[in-house]
Amino acid sequence: xxxxxxxxxxxxxxxxxxxxxxxxxxxxxxxxxxxxxxxxxxxxxxxxxxxxxxxxxxxxxxxxxxxxxxxxxxxxxxxxxxxxxxxxxxxxxxxxxxxxxxxxxxxxxxxxxxxxxxxxxxxxxxxxxxxxxxxxxxxxxxxxxxxxxxxxxxxxxxxxxxxxxxxxxxxxxxxxxxxxxxxxxxxxxxxxxxxxxxxxxxxxxxxxxxxxxxxxxxxxxxxxxxxxxxxxxxxxxxxxxxxxxxxxxxxxxxxxxxxxxxxxxxxxxxxxxxxxxxxxxxxxxxxx
Amino acid sequence: xxxxxxxxxxxxxxxxxxxxxxxxxxxxxxxxxxxxxxxxxxxxxxxxxxxxxxxxxxxxxxxxxxxxxxxxxxxxxxxxxxxxxxxxxxxxxxxxxxxxxxxxxxxxxxxxxxxxxxxxxxxxxxxxxxxxxxxxxxxxxxxxxxxxxxxxxxxxxxxxxxxxxxxxxxxxxxxxxxxxxxxxxxxxxxxxxxxxxxxxxxxxxxxxxxxxxxxxxxxxxxxxxxxxxxxxxxxxxxxxxxxxxxxxxxxxxxxxxxxxx
Numbered sequence: 001x002x003x004x005x006x007x008x009x010x011x012x013x014x015x016x017x018x019x020x021x022x023x024x025x026x027x028x029x030x031x032x033x034x035x036x037x038x039x040x041x042x043x044x045x046x047x048x049x050x051x052x053x054x055x056x057x058x059x060x061x062x063x064x065x066x067x068x069x070x071x072x073x074x075x076x077x078x079x080x081x082x083x084x085x086x087x088x089x090x091x092x093x094x095x096x097x098x099x100x101x102x103x104x105x106x107x108x109x110x111x112x113x114x115x116x117x118x119x120x121x122x123x124x125x126x127x128x129x130x131x132x133x134x135x136x137x138x139x140x141x142x143x144x145x146x147x148x149x150x151x152x153x154x155x156x157x158x159x160x161x162x163x164x165x166x167x168x169x170x171x172x173x174x175x176x177x178x179x180x181x182x183x184x185x186x187x188x189x190x191x192x193x194x195x196x197x198x199x200x201x202x203x204x205x206x207x208x209x210x211x212x213x214x215x216x217x218x219x220x221x222x223x224x225x226x227x228x229x230x231x232x233x234x235x236x237x238x239x240x241x242x243x244x245x246x247x248x249x250x251x252x253x254x255x256x257x258x259x260x261x262x263x264x265x266x267x268x269x270x271x272x273x274x275x276x277x278x279x280x281x282x283x284x285x286x287x288x
Numbered sequence: 289x290x291x292x293x294x295x296x297x298x299x300x301x302x303x304x305x306x307x308x309x310x311x312x313x314x315x316x317x318x319x320x321x322x323x324x325x326x327x328x329x330x331x332x333x334x335x336x337x338x339x340x341x342x343x344x345x346x347x348x349x350x351x352x353x354x355x356x357x358x359x360x361x362x363x364x365x366x367x368x369x370x371x372x373x374x375x376x377x378x379x380x381x382x383x384x385x386x387x388x389x390x391x392x393x394x395x396x397x398x399x400x401x402x403x404x405x406x407x408x409x410x411x412x413x414x415x416x417x418x419x420x421x422x423x424x425x426x427x428x429x430x431x432x433x434x435x436x437x438x439x440x441x442x443x444x445x446x447x448x449x450x451x452x453x454x455x456x457x458x459x460x461x462x463x464x465x466x467x468x469x470x471x472x473x474x475x476x477x478x479x480x481x482x483x484x485x486x487x488x489x490x491x492x493x494x495x496x497x498x499x500x501x502x503x504x505x506x507x508x509x510x511x512x513x514x515x516x517x518x519x520x521x522x523x524x525x526x527x528x529x530x531x532x533x534x535x536x537x538x539x540x541x542x543x544x545x546x547x548x549x
Contacts, residue, residue, distance in 0.1 A: 038373060038374070156391070156392065157391075159383075159392070162373070162375060163383060165370060165373055166371075166373030166375055166380075167368065167369055167370070167380075169342075169362075169368045170383065170435075173340060173341075173342075173357065173360075173361075174357060174358075174383075174439075175357065175386065175390075175391070176357075177391060220374070221374045221421070222374050222376070222419075223374045226374055
């Protein structure tokens with residue numbers, strides 16, 4: 001039993017690296033996912049994850065599978081789409097979802113075309129699905145650095161960001177931080193998608209952001225516990241996913257995201273704000 | 289008369305070049321308790337938005353004799369609040385201290401006492417830990433008033449603060465407004481209940497996109513003026529011609545006289 005849980009990590013360095021990478025993602029990317037969820041931007045995260053593809057692909061085209069080039073390219077492409085979409089939202093009749101969708105679709109098409117200009121399908125698979133079991137020192141450092149930056153950034157932005165979510169008019173009334181909160185947060189989203197894409201790929205990176213956030217949301221109605229629960233669920237799911245991948249010999253990225261999904265489905269069934277609780281016979285009501 | 293806290297100089301506010309507040313030219317003295325009345329679509333909310341700095345003027349000027357943001361507390365209508373956000377009554381009210389604690393400042397003991405006092409003043413002691421999603425409409429409005437108390441602003445703008453509230457809540461909130469008035473704050477309130485205006489508000493601005501009348505409530509809320517306001521307030525005319533009234537307020541004495549009725 002202990003062997004089942006510990007042996008893979010004791011025996012294999014790549015499993016320990018994968019676990020460390022996932023811990024960093026759970027601490028950085030998942031809290032960002034919580035705010036995406038609370039701002040009703042869950043699908044926006046998905047769109048953004050496609051937006052970083054052409055930048056990463058251009059980096060790949062110029063320098064091959066280079067961590068630095070793909071990271072810088074991905075971040076630049078992501079930020080460009082965020083700014084362009086913001087500009088279009090503010091100065092045209094299109095709403096935020098439409099302007100983001102248009103740019104990410106362009107971005108995705110460009111990205112796939114660029115990747116296919118050079119290289120083989122294996123490289124494309126690497127970009128789309130990541131390689132959590134092959135994280136080298138540099139990738140691990142990058143993911144950890146982004147997680148640290150994220151925690152620091154969220155601590156700085158917490159109040160304006162929460163206000164921006166639930167009472168934007170009040171925030172605009174008392175301070176000029178509304179755009180700072182908005183764009184600062186979107187920048188964090190981009191950074192974390194790039195971190196996630198090295199480990200889980202562009203398609204799966206959003207999984208470890210949104211699924212644990214949604215799972216935690218049905219357990220608690222307080223922001224602090226929500227962030228903590230989401231991170232804990234993300235890390236537990238990553239651990240389970242890595243073990244599943246190791247023992248059943250399946251790809252690690254999808255295994256991790258599926259485990260996040262399992263945590264989400266279980267939460268829906270068991271949690272006080274889930275679907276099952278609402279179907280149960282009502283408990284006796286209180287006096288007041 | 290005290291010096292004006294707020295001077296609106298030939299102010300035109302609106303959307304897509306269509307004016308919702310048209311050539312408004314008034315001075316509001318410090319300490320005034322002013323009711324802004326008029327039919328729906330008369331530009332009352334637009335005026336408050338403009339003063340709060342949410343909307344850029346199409347013409348004219350707003351002269352504030354206090355600092356924007358920090359010294360202006362604006363309570364918009366309730367539309368934009370997300371009640372599902374996981375935040376407690378205490379946390380929401382505490383944000384009224386924004387000008388003291390900002391984005392990172394610590395909520396100290398002295399702040400805690402003031403937050404409790406504010407909740408007590410609106411009759412919500414003991415509600416600190418409740419999520420805002422669990423509040424009734426009236427309780428939510430009390431929470432927003434508690435936050436206004438902490439904002440401690442010399443100029444307070446209230447956009448229909450009594451909409452969809454029961455008589456008891458309206459009476460309680462009105463007492464808070466009257467207390468602010470006694471403390472010398474300047475208060476602009478959009479109100480629809482004219483009896484309430486007559487009972488509590490010494491001055492009154494009657495709008496129907498055009499300013500109809502401004503002055504002591506008894507002289508403003510008269511049947512001829514109210515009837516005039518009703519006739520004036522019709523919808524936007526898509527084909528409206530460009531307005532050629534002079535933008536220079538002082539060149540327009542007849543118009544200013546009309547506004548001061």
